[in-house]
Amino acid sequence: MKTKPRTLIALDILALILLGVSSYLALVFAPTEATMGQVQRIFYFHVATAWVGMLGFIAAGISGIIFLVTRNLKWDRVEVASVEISLVFFFITIVLGSIWARPIWNTWWTWDPRLTTATITELIYIAYFMLRQGIEDPDRRARFGAIYTLIGSVSVPITFMSIRLYRTIHPVVIGTQSAEAQGGFNMTSDMRFAFFFALISFTIIFVDLFWNRIRLGALADKVELLKLKVMQ
Amino acid sequence: MAEQSITSKPQSLKSSYWKAISAIVWKDLVAELRSRESISAMLVFSLLVILIFNFALELDIGTRRTVTAGVLWSTFAFAGTLGLNRSMAVEKERDCLDGLLLSPVDRSAIYFGKAISNLTFMLIMEVIVLPIYSVLYNINLFNPGLLLVILLGSIGYTAVGTLLASMAVQTRTRDLMLPILLFPVVLPILIAAVKASSGFLSGANINDIFPWLRLLIAYDVIFIALAFMVFDYVVEE
Numbered sequence: 118m119k120t121k122p123r124t125l126i127a128l129d130i131l132a133l134i135l136l137g138v139s140s141y142l143a144l145v146f147a148p149t150e151a152t153m154g155q156v157q158r159i160f161y162f163h164v165a166t167a168w169v170g171m172l173g174f175i176a177a178g179i180s181g182i183i184f185l186v187t188r189n190l191k192w193d194r195v196e197v198a199s200v201e202i203s204l205v206f207f208f209i210t211i212v213l214g215s216i217w218a219r220p221i222w223n224t225w226w227t228w229d230p231r232l233t234t235a236t237i238t239e240l241i242y243i244a245y246f247m248l249r250q251g252i253e254d255p256d257r258r259a260r261f262g263a264i265y266t267l268i269g270s271v272s273v274p275i276t277f278m279s280i281r282l283y284r285t286i287h288p289v290v291i292g293t294q295s296a297e298a299q300g301g302f303n304m305t306s307d308m309r310f311a312f313f314f315a316l317i318s319f320t321i322i323f324v325d326l327f328w329n330r331i332r333l334g335a336l337a338d339k340v341e342l343l344k345l346k347v348m349q
Numbered sequence: 350m351a352e353q354s355i356t357s358k359p360q361s362l363k364s365s366y367w368k369a370i371s372a373i374v375w376k377d378l379v380a381e382l383r384s385r386e387s388i389s390a391m392l393v394f395s396l397l398v399i400l401i402f403n404f405a406l407e408l409d410i411g412t413r414r415t416v417t418a419g420v421l422w423s424t425f426a427f428a429g430t431l432g433l434n435r436s437m438a439v440e441k442e443r444d445c446l447d448g449l450l451l452s453p454v455d456r457s458a459i460y461f462g463k464a465i466s467n468l469t470f471m472l473i474m475e476v477i478v479l480p481i482y483s484v485l486y487n488i489n490l491f492n493p494g495l496l497l498v499i500l501l502g503s504i505g506y507t508a509v510g511t512l513l514a515s516m517a518v519q520t521r522t523r524d525l526m527l528p529i530l531l532f533p534v535v536l537p538i539l540i541a542a543v544k545a546s547s548g549f550l551s552g553a554n555i556n557d558i559f560p561w562l563r564l565l566i567a568y569d570v571i572f573i574a575l576a577f578m579v580f581d582y583v584v585e586e
Contacts (some may be wrong), residue, residue, distance in 0.1 A: 185582060240533040247529060251520030259517050264579045265530065268509065271575060272534040277538045279564055282544075 125328055135318035139165075142311035150302055157302070159217040161311055165319035167210040167235075172323050173203025174238065178270030181263035193259035194334035196266060197249075202326050204242040207235050221300040229287045230280040236278055241269040303336040353461055369454035373462025377436065381470065387435045391474045395428040399482060413486050418546035421482065424576070425475060425499075426506070430528050432470045433510040436463060437518040450584055460580040464511040471503045494549035494558070501565040502542035505572060508533050512576040515583050541565045 143161035150157035176199035184192035214232070215225045226232065245265050252258040288301035304312060402420045406412060426477055440446040440463075449459050479499075483490045510531055517526035545561035 185579070237533050237536060244533060245530045247522075248516070248520060248526060251522040251526060253521070257519065260582050260585070261519075262470060264512075264582060266510075267579065268534050268572075268575065272537060275537040275564070275568060275571075276540070279540045282560055319538075334568065 121332075125332070126324075128321070128325045128328065132318075132322045135321055139311070139315040142314050147308050147311040148305060150308075152178055153221060153300065153302065156217055156220050159213050161315040162319075163210060163217060164312070165315040166206045166213065168316055169319050169323045170203045170207035170210055170238075171205065172320070173199040173201075173327075174270065174273070176327070177203060177266045181266040181270070184259060184263040185267070190255065190259055190338070191335075193255075193262065194331050194338070196259075196262060197334060198327055198330035200242055200266065201330060202323065206237060206323075207239055207242075211239070217300075222349040226266040228280075230277055231287045233280050234273060234277040238269070238273055241265075241273065245269070249259055288320070368454060368457050369452075370462045370465065373449070373459060373518040374466045377463070377466035378469065380439070387432045387470050388473055390435070391470065392477055393430040393433050395424045395474060395478050396481065398424045398427050398450040399478075399485070403485075408486060413488060414551070415547070415552060416489075417482075417486070417488060418543045419544065421478075422502070422543050424478065425471070425503070426532070426535070426539060428474060429471055429503075429506055429510060430531065432474070433467055433507070433514040433531075434517070434524040435526050436467050436470070436511075437514040438524065441579065446584070447505050448585075456581045456584055457577050459584070460576060461509070462513075463515070464507055464576070467511050468507040470504055471507055472500070475499055475503065488550075490550075491548050495546055498542055498545045498549065498562070498565070501533065501569060503537050505565060505569045506535055508569065508572045508576055509538075511512055512580060515580075519583075523582075537564065537568055541568070 139161070143158050147158065147161065149155060177196050180192045180195040180199060184190075185197060211232070218227070219225050245262060248265055249258050249262050252261060288298040399420065402408065402423070406416060406420070408416070408420070437446075440449065450456070479490045482488070510527075513530045513534075514527055517523060517530060520526050541561040541564040545558050545565065548558035548561065
């Protein structure tokens with residue numbers, strides 16, 4: 118059995134340090150926002166976790182397609198890893214967003230395009246894992262999983278666009294703000310630094326988790342194989 | 350009569366594809382005509398859903414005007430899963446699906462055959478539910494725009510539904526899986542269909558309804574194409 122690669126260990130440590138530093142930047146270094154106050158500090162991690170969720174979502178769709186083309190079970194492990202990470206990070210995004218929305222929008226929840234789309238994505242992921250659980254044959258499990266992520270990655274953007282045809286109150290901090298958005302603000306240069314630092318840190322955390330999870334999947338498959346050998 | 354037309358003379362590849370599709374549709378329609386299992390179950394179920402909505406939402410004249418489209422589409426979506434599940438379950442019984450797969454036709458013909466027969470059952474159910482709803486709530490649903498929305502919505506619903514039902518039937522949990530797999534991905538259809546239907550029912554400007562119709566058409570085209578591409582992977586052994 119191979120031991121953990123050196124690069125991965127280094128990446129683990131780097132990810133932890135970056136998480137610490139970006140927490141400091143978000144909670145202490147960045148100036149307090151004038152109208153919203155301390156609760157605005159959620160923004161840095163809220164966007165960063167959403168970004169990781171998005172990366173996982175895209176990685177899942179792409180690895181699904183690659184699996185269907187190559188039929189290599191390695192890509193199935195990549196797909197499971199990305200779905201799992203995306204599921205967890207979108208959940209964190211939703212929770213953080215709710216905590217922010219309570220004082221700013223005066224409600225925990227609203228059926229805004231982004232919020233609804235994030236929830237639907239979570240439901241698709243849960244359905245994905247339930248589907249996989251119901252299939253024993255690993256090849257079929259991988260095939261159905263890939264097809265379902267493919268369907269999901271096509272339908273989620275359509276859902277987003279279709280709800281966007283209504284009006285939205287979700288603020289857009291980067292890019293053009295819609296007139297109805299509530300809770301938007303302009304970033305100062307310190308805020309921008311904390312924000313982009315968090316974004317980059319979380320991208321590295323994503324890569325680290327992704328790598329670890331794929332490695333875990335490969336090891337689990339190996340254990341499965343060895344078990345079968347022993348039983349024969 | 351149908352058998353004669355299927356077994357007649359060698360044909361070009363294209364027409365044999367259509368023959369395969371129509372043979373599957375024909376088989377399903379004849380089986381349904383004799384057993385009347387799917388459609389009657391869908392119909393009774395949809396009436397029960399409407400009954401539940403009636404008491405859950407207190408459908409008085411004021412609310413009726415605003416929620417009719419929502420009630421109709423929830424009814425269709427719930428009742429639709431019964432038909433979709435049934436249509437693949439009968440193929441799984443006594444390994445009929447293996448028989449279909451052994452036949453020398455393109456696999457996607459099997460998908461289109463099943464999808465068209467599912468669509469037919471769904472449309473029959475809807476055509477019966479609409480007048481009943483009209484009578485029960487004294488609301489005129491014979492609006493060509495609404496019928497168009499129902500057709501477009503049902504096409505998208507069955508296109509995805511048939512694909513997912515053929516996956517769900519091969520899992521351990523079988524029919525339990527279908528609604529969980531189907532509803533989150535078919536949500537754009539339900540959003541657009543409800544919006545367009547209520548637009549037509551309230552006599553809104555066609556310019557306001559048009560984006561929703563466009564969305565329905567786009568969804569239909571995208572998912573028919575997607576199902577056509579991936580169905581081979583679903584039924585492969």
